[in-house]
Amino acid sequence: xAFDIDRYTETSVSVNWxxxxxxxxxxxxxxxxxxxxxxxxxxxxxxxxxxxxxxxTTPSHREADVSAFMTMWNREEFWHGEALAxxxxxxxxxxDYDALKANRMKLGWKDRLDPIKQSVLGGLVGQxxxxxxxxxxxxxxxxxxxxxxxxAELEEHPVLAELLRRIAKQExxxxxxxxxxxxxxxxxxxxxxxxxxxxxxxxxxxVGSSISTEDDVRHVMTHLMSGPEGRRSAxxxxxxxxxxxxxxxxxxxQDALDRLGVS
Amino acid sequence: MNPSTGVGRxxxxxRGPAPFDVRGFARTAQGSLRDEFDLEAIARAxxxxxxxxxxxxxAELEGATMAYLRNVLVTATHKDARVxxxxxxxxxxxxxxxxxxxxxxxxxxxxxxxxxxxxTSGRGPVRRAxxxxxxxxxxxxxxxxxxxxxxxxxxxAYARLAAAAIPIATDPGAAGPALGDLIARIRAIKSxxxxxxxxETCRRLGASxxxxxxxxxxxxxxxxxxxxAAVGAAERAAFVRFATSDGAAVAALARGIRSLPxxxxxxxxxxxxxxxA
Ligand SMILES: [Fe+2]
Ligand SMILES: [Fe+2]
Numbered sequence: 001x002a003f004d005i006d007r008y009t010e011t012s013v014s015v016n017w018x019x020x021x022x023x024x025x026x027x028x029x030x031x032x033x034x035x036x037x038x039x040x041x042x043x044x045x046x047x048x049x050x051x052x053x054x055x056x057t058t059p060s061h062r063e064a065d066v067s068a069f070m071t072m073w074n075r076e077e078f079w080h081g082e083a084l085a086x087x088x089x090x091x092x093x094x095x096d097y098d099a100l101k102a103n104r105m106k107l108g109w110k111d112r113l114d115p116i117k118q119s120v121l122g123g124l125v126g127q128x129x130x131x132x133x134x135x136x137x138x139x140x141x142x143x144x145x146x147x148x149x150x151x152a153e154l155e156e157h158p159v160l161a162e163l164l165r166r167i168a169k170q171e172x173x174x175x176x177x178x179x180x181x182x183x184x185x186x187x188x189x190x191x192x193x194x195x196x197x198x199x200x201x202x203x204x205x206x207v208g209s210s211i212s213t214e215d216d217v218r219h220v221m222t223h224l225m226s227g228p229e230g231r232r233s234a235x236x237x238x239x240x241x242x243x244x245x246x247x248x249x250x251x252x253x254q255d256a257l258d259r260l261g262v263s
Numbered sequence: 264m265n266p267s268t269g270v271g272r273x274x275x276x277x278r279g280p281a282p283f284d285v286r287g288f289a290r291t292a293q294g295s296l297r298d299e300f301d302l303e304a305i306a307r308a309x310x311x312x313x314x315x316x317x318x319x320x321x322a323e324l325e326g327a328t329m330a331y332l333r334n335v336l337v338t339a340t341h342k343d344a345r346v347x348x349x350x351x352x353x354x355x356x357x358x359x360x361x362x363x364x365x366x367x368x369x370x371x372x373x374x375x376x377x378x379x380x381x382x383t384s385g386r387g388p389v390r391r392a393x394x395x396x397x398x399x400x401x402x403x404x405x406x407x408x409x410x411x412x413x414x415x416x417x418x419x420a421y422a423r424l425a426a427a428a429i430p431i432a433t434d435p436g437a438a439g440p441a442l443g444d445l446i447a448r449i450r451a452i453k454s455x456x457x458x459x460x461x462x463e464t465c466r467r468l469g470a471s472x473x474x475x476x477x478x479x480x481x482x483x484x485x486x487x488x489x490x491x492a493a494v495g496a497a498e499r500a501a502f503v504r505f506a507t508s509d510g511a512a513v514a515a516l517a518r519g520i521r522s523l524p525x526x527x528x529x530x531x532x533x534x535x536x537x538x539x540a
Contacts, residue, residue, distance in 0.1 A: 009358070010295065049347045052329070053336030067329045071358045078289070078351045097285070100344035 003180040005065045008173060012072035014079035015166050017086060024159050025090040034155060035091055037223045038084055040216055041147065042095055043103060044208040045081035049074045050104075069177050076174075080167050087160065104211070131185035131192035132199045135244060138178035139200065139252065140207045142237045145171045147207075150224040150233055179244065186245040193246025200241070204252045214260075221262045231257075283459045285349050292352040293452050295359050296445070302366040305441045310367070313505055314427055314442075317420055318368035320494050320502040324417060326361035327490030328354040335406040343403055346463070353456055360449050367442070404467030404474035405481040408523065411460035412482055412534060413489040414453060415519045420506040421450050461523075468525040475525025482526070483533040503538050513538075 030038070052070050085095040148168040152161040186193050209217050225234050234253045242250045257263070296302070310318070332350060340346060428443035468475040486492065491499045507513050517531040 046344060046348070049332070049351050050336055050341040052332060053341060067326070068358065070329060071354050074351045075292075075355045078348065082286075082289075097343075097345035097348060101342060104342040104344065 003177050005068050005177075008177065009068050009072050012076060014075065015083050015163075015170060017083050017163055017166070020159050020163055022086060022090045022159065025087065028157065029091055030087075030155065030157065030160065033219070033223060034151070035088065035093060036216070037151065037220050038088060039093065039095070040208055040212060040220050041151075042081050042084035042088060043100065043211060045077045045084065046095075046100055047104070047208075047211050048077035048081075066181070073174060073177070076170050080170070083163060083167065087163065128185075128189065128192040128195050131182060131189070132196045134178050134182035134185060135196045135200060135241070135247070136204065138175060138182050138244070139204060139237070139241050141171055141174040141178055142240050143207050143253065144168075145175065146233050146237050147220075147224050150230065153229075154224070182244055186247070188245075190246065197247060197250065200247070200250060200252050201255075204256070206253070206256050218260050218262065221257060221260055225253075225257055226262050230262075283349075283455075283462050285345055285459075288455060288459070289348060289352045293356050293359065296363040296448065297366070299448070300363065300445050301441065302363055302445075305445065306367040306369075308441070310442070311427065313501070314424060315368050316498070316501055317424060317505045318364050320498050321417065321420060322361045322364035322368060323493045323498075324488050324490040324502075325357045325364065327493035328357050330490060330493065331410075338402050338406070339400050340403045340406050342400075346403060346407070349459055353459075356452055356456070360452060363445065363449070367445075401467075401471050401474040401477050404464060404471065405477040407460050407463045408468065408478040408526070409481055409485060409489060411457065411464050411523070412485075412487070412520055414457040414460060415516050416488045416506070416534070416538065418450065418453070418457075419509075419512050419516060420502065421446055421453075422512060423505060423509065425450070464523055468523055472525065478523075479526060479530045482520070482530050483537075485537075487534055487537050500539070507538055 052074060081095075088095055145168050148164040148171065152164040152168075155161070182196075186196060206217060206221060208220070224230060231254070234257055235251075237253045238251045241252060242248050332354065335341075335350075336347070425443060425446045428440070428446060464478070468478055488499075488502070494502065513535060517528075517535055520526055520531040520534060521528060
């Protein structure tokens with residue numbers, strides 16, 4: 001189904017939590033390990049605008065729809081970061097811009113080389129690479145929804161569950177955009193399918209891998225994706241990804257869990 | 264350190280105003296202007312051809328945020344969370360400014376020309392990433408200086424549009440007053456962007472001679488207006504003609520550029536020359 005970009009931009013809002021009583025976390029705080037996961041999620045959300053840079057190094061930025069989406073998407077993700085930071089703040093964990101900057105500084109080489117790699121790949125395969133970006137984005141947004149849903153289930157905390165439900169609802173619109181773009185570009189283009197298969201199976205890693213320590217990634221994946229329930233969620237994301245044209249059989253999320261030793 | 268703004272260092276040059284509140288800016292970012300203004304009525308009321316053409320060009324220039332983000336985020340600028348937080352809401356506000364302008368002016372004249380322009384504009388992201396690697400954090404100041412100068416350049420056009428809207432007001436049923444209100448609103452929205460760019464640029468260029476040197480170089484070799492590649496050559500030329508017809512305004516632009524620490528006469532002159540004014 002076509003994604004209605006005008007409808008999306010007209011209805012894009014920052015996620016609201018002003019009606020939620022976050023003070024309940026003072027009486028009923030989240031456990032340490034959950035806060036670590038939330039902190040990771042907040043970092044990923046705040047970092048979204050930096051990922052745009054990778055998407056923009058390809059011809060995809062020429063397209064007005066993509067550019068309109070990116071503008072709203074960046075802002076929605078930024079506010080997801082702010083919302084999660086508000087929850088962390090009640091637990092006396094401060095996520096200010098200096099802390100985020102310090103985190104980004106630690107990345108050093110890993111992050112810095114990324115746009116170069118992406119641009120070279122983008123240059124090699126031209127427009128087909130847009131299919132990779134869109135499929136990649138779809139995989140990340142599906143992962144985000146699943147992560148928030150799992151977190152809500154695991155914590156059984158009504159206020160947190162409601163906030164995460166609101167965030168996940170916006171992630172669902174992101175999925176709709178990326179999948180409609182990806183499907184359109186993959187359908188009837190076997191070269192794009194091949195390049196996308198290659199890139200996803202070779203390079204994809206859980207969202208946040210490029211901006212976090214492996215310890216943090218393993219913690220979050222173990223927290224959210226281990227055990228039979230976690231595996232089932234991972235499989236569901238894989239099923240969605242492999243349901244796109246030419247991507248049948250891909251199991252990139254489960255492969256990533258195996259690589260991290262999460263079972 | 265101030266936890267609400269994330270600013271940790273006092274400015275070393277000048278006694279500027281309080282640091283820009285990025286979180287407050289994000290919270291109060293201006294979205295669509297469609298409800299606040301009857302944009303269709305402004306369009307229907309008729310516009311002088313050169314105003315319409317300028318509004319169409321401005322729509323493209325304001326909407327060209329993704330190209331700017333692409334160029335600056337491949338460098339160390341993406342590490343500065345305060346700057347990226349600002350740019351998120353900056354792009355959002357400019358998106359809706361562009362939307363309002365497009366609604367009253369219609370589409371730009373030459374979309375094919377425009378696509379070609381983007382493909383060939385400036386250095387590619389790979390070269391920028393490599394150059395940014397060498398330049399390190401001083402490049403952030405240069406990028407913010409570009410944002411400041413671009414705001415000054417575009418404001419020349421807004422100022423002239425605002426002036427042009429006044430005489431039309433005597434003609435009953437003309438777009439004058441409503442257009443004047445819209446332009447005033449847009450300039451108010453943009454004044455916060457300019458304030459951020461100016462404050463950040465002063466702080467960074469004042470603290471680092473290397474940042475000032477990079478800023479001078481980037482400003483001298485950038486096409487003005489910054490998003491000029493987003494409009495065709497003919498539209499860009501018409502835009503510049505309209506924006507720079509007033510010698511006093513161009514002199515004020517040069518003064519604005521020179522007012523930043525480390526930016527000299529040569530830099531200001533280069534911008535004026537590149538504008539073709
Ligand atoms: Fe998000
Ligand atoms: Fe998302």
